[in-house]
Amino acid sequence: MSTHDHYHPPGLQHQFEDMKQQEESVSIGMWAFLVQEIMFFGGLFTAYLVFRSRYPMAFAAGSNHLDAFWGGLNTLVLIVSSLTMALTVYYAQKGNRNMQVILIIATMFFGAVFLGVKAIEYSDKFNHGLVPVAGLNHKSKAEEPAAKEEGKTAAGEKHEPNPRGEFQWTGENYEASVKIITEAHEKKYLTKYEEVGYYSNGELDQNKVRDKVRIFYWIYFVMTGLHALHMIVGLGLMTWLLIMAWRGTYSADYYSPVEISGLYWHFVDIVWIFLFPLLYLLGRHFMHGGGH
Amino acid sequence: MAEHHDIEHTEAHKEHIGLPGYFAVFGVLVVGTILTYFVATIDLDSILFPGANTLVALLIAFTKMTCVILFFMHVYWQSKMIWLSAVAGFFWMAIMFAYTMQDYLTRVTGTFNP
Missing domain, CATH: 1.20.5 (Single alpha-helices involved in coiled-coils or other helix-helix interfaces)
Incomplete structure (x- = not known):
């Protein structure tokens, strides 16, 4: 069949009847990928659900060390980037090259800001011995007064020496968790797993509490790390999109790559919309204005 | 002629919600985020029932997700x-x-x- 015996939009591939069918096929393909991504993150959300239902107080205590300000700021940053992405699609449909280029650069800028904030947060965890893998934390020798470099952040904050860079749950962090666990214990709010999981012979066991908080930090790092990886992939996509948009590839007749890159970017935003309340805000109402 | 008609149809279809619509959705998302942040500081677990804080946070997150999926991801028109x-x-x-x-x-x- 000749493709030149009738009017033919320039972006139409041979196998499709018309642009509408082509656009729909492209969208369905992308949605199949996104559904797979839902299942992929869904497994991690399931792990979160299982362990949080088991050790809610350890999760609340771990969550209270995360800085809800940075988490909230990053949520807003991602929402702005989602808006600029949606507007990129809008202007691609209009074939407005300059607005596409400006908005893709804006989207990339906010994506980079997100990753920058994430780096600030991760370095805080590294310095406080909260990375759940032994050896991947800041190593401080026993004789070295650790307060020298950390003392500026919070006066009177105690830091145990950490020669091997292990996961630590000590000082202020531990005391805060003791407070909420004891309170929940008195109100008989602890789950049956918590009664066994925090206490040894009726006494609160610091190592046991640490190990339960460590589960929270495992989930925090895997989920936010995987999300950050998706952001990096997204920035790669945006770079490609920027080059293509710069060349004026997209018009009202052909803008599917912009549309499906947008779907991906919004999906990553949605994952963060859930990660923010589920990781950062668990125990804030216990703190009554104190703590982080 | 038939093709031409199709193109015109998708042209009108592509408008989606337009610029004011996109900014309205953005406004809802920002308000939702700020609301999530401040509601988390109120002890709803004691005032209402245990788990109320998480429930409210998730309800707001679901609302935000629905807005993004329907309007930013254009599912509403698909x-x-x-x-x-x-x-x-x-x-x-x-x-x-x-x-x-x-x-x-x-x-x-x-x-x-x-």
Whole structure:
């Protein structure tokens, strides 16, 4: 069949009847990928659900060390980037090259800001011995007064020496968790797993509490790390999109790559919309204005 | 002629919600985020019932997600097939949650030793 015996939009591939069918096929393909991504993150959300239902107080205590300000700021940053992405699609449909280029650069800028904030947060965890893998934390020798470099952040904050860079749950962090666990214990709010999981012979066991908080930090790092990886992939996509948009590839007749890159970017935003309340805000109402 | 008609149709179709609509959705998302942040500082667990804080946070997150999926991801204007894909993803996730939890929540302490 000749493709030149009738009017033919320039972006139409041979196998499709018309642009509408082509656009729909492209969208369905992308949605199949996104559904797979839902299942992929869904497994991690399931792990979160299982362990949080088991050790809610350890999760609340771990969550209270995360800085809800940075988490909230990053949520807003991602929402702005989602808006600029949606507007990129809008202007691609209009074939407005300059607005596409400006908005893709804006989207990339906010994506980079997100990753920058994430780096600030991760370095805080590294310095406080909260990375759940032994050896991947800041190593401080026993004789070295650790307060020298950390003392500026919070006066009177105690830091145990950490020669091997292990996961630590000590000082202020531990005391805060003791407070909420004891309170929940008195109100008989602890789950049956918590009664066994925090206490040894009726006494609160610091190592046991640490190990339960460590589960929270495992989930925090895997989920936010995987999300950050998706952001990096997204920035790669945006770079490609920027080059293509710069060349004026997209018009009202052909803008599917912009549309499906947008779907991906919004999906990553949605994952963060859930990660923010589920990781950062668990125990804030216990703190009554104190703590982080 | 028929093709031409199709193109005009998609042209009108592509408008979606337009610029004011996009900014309105953006406004809802920002308000939702700020609301999530401040509601978390109120002890709803004591005022209402245990778990109320998490429930409210998740309700806001679901509202935000629905806005993003329907308007930023254009699902509102898409075919039934895409609606089905989107809904199926969350339906299967719900099955995964439900079947996993019906196992874990009904185990006796000690089977999965803390």
